[in-house]
Amino acid sequence: MSFVVYLAASAFAAVSVLLFRRPRKALRDPLTASTCVAITLGSLVFICSAPLTLGAVNRLTGIANFGAPLTYSMLSAYSCSLLILLFTWRGGPPGTVRRMALRCITAYGTAIVAIIALFILADADTERLTDLDTYYANAPYMREMILLYLLGHSTATLAICTVCVKWAREVDGLLRTGLRVILAGGVLDGVGFQLMKYTAVVAAWRGHDLSVLSTTIAPPMASLAGLICSVGFVLPRLLPPAVAHWRSLGDYRRLGRLWSEVGFVAIAPKPPTSWWHLPQDRLHWREVSIHDALLALAPHFDDRVRTRALAAALGQGSSPHEARVASEAAMLADATRRAAAREEPLETPSTYRFYATEVSGAEGLVELAQALEHSPSSPASATVR
16 A cells, blocks of 8 residues: 555655746745645645554654544645635635635645644554555544544645536636536545545444554555546646647747758857757757747848749649748758858848748747758758857
8 A cells, every 4th residue: 555655645745846947936826835835735645544644653752543633634634725726716806815725724624633632632552554544443532633634635635626627617728627526526535535534434343343444545546546636636727738838849849950051150059058948948948049040041032032932832833821931941041051151242132021020939930940851952951059
C-alpha cells in the first residue's frame, strides 16, 4: 500500500512543480497559489498515510500512533484547501471569497485542534499502521477522532460535488470538462474511500470485522480519486498552454529552414539555452531574430526577381496569396545569396513589405519558410547559428 500512496504523492508533486514553475508569478496569482497549496497538501496526505511513513513518525516521536492525528490533520487541511481553491476558481467579489475562505479555515482549523485533543485524551498505546480506524473504532476519544476526520472530509467532498454540479450548468468547454472530472473524482472518493471507511467502522461498532474494506480497498481508491480530482482542477489551466507550447514547438521547427537562410545576418542576442525556456519563448526569439534579419537584408532585395517569380507562380495556377509568398521567398533567396557573397547592396533596393511583417504571430513566417523550400538554395544556408 505504501507504494500506491507514494506514487500518488509523486504525481501530485509533479503537478505542483508544473504550476509553480515561476514562483513569483504564481504567488501573485491567488488561483495558482491556492492550486499549488491544495495539491501540495494532497501530496503530504498520501505521504503521511503510507504505513512506512506512519511507522517512521511513530518511532521519531516515541508516541504510538502519532502518525494518525498527523495524517487526519493533513487530510482536514487538504479538504479545506480544496474548498478554498474551488471558491477562488469560481471567483466573485474578493470580499466574499475571502470571507468564505476564512470560514473554511476557521471550521477546519477547529477540527484539527479537536482531532489532536481527542488523540491526547485517548488511550492508544498499541501501534496500528494499517487498521487503526477499525481497531480503535470503539475506543473512547479515538472513536470520536476517527468519526470527526471522516465527517470533515465527507462535508468537503459533498460541498465540492454540489458546486461542481451547479457550476457545470453555467459554463461550457474545457472548464465544464474539468468540473465533471472533479465530480467524478469526488464520487469515487465518496464511494471508494468514505463509504468503505464508514462501513468498516460501523461494522466494528456492531462487533463485525470488515477491516479489509478500510485497509485494502479504501487507500487505493482514495489515491485514484485524489489524482482524478487534481486532473480536473489543473486540466483547464494546463491543457491550453500545453497545446499552445506544442504548436509553438511545431512552428519553431518549421522556421528552421528560414532561419538557416537568414540567420547569418541577424544581430539579435543568442537564443536561450536553458531547458527552462519553453517552446513559446524560443519561438518568440526566433521570430524576432528572423524579422531582424529581414531588415538587414532589405538593401539586397530585388523587385525584378520578385516580379518574375510572381508572374511564374500565377502562370502555374497558384492563388494570388500563394504566388505572393512564393515571390517573396524567391526574392529572399536571391538576397541571401548576394549578402553571403558580400555583394554591394542594390542602388535602388526594394521598399516592398513582406506579408510576414503585416500579420502578427508566426503564421506569415511559417508560410515564407515553406515557400522557401521550393526556392533555389542560398549559400548562406551553410552558415547556421
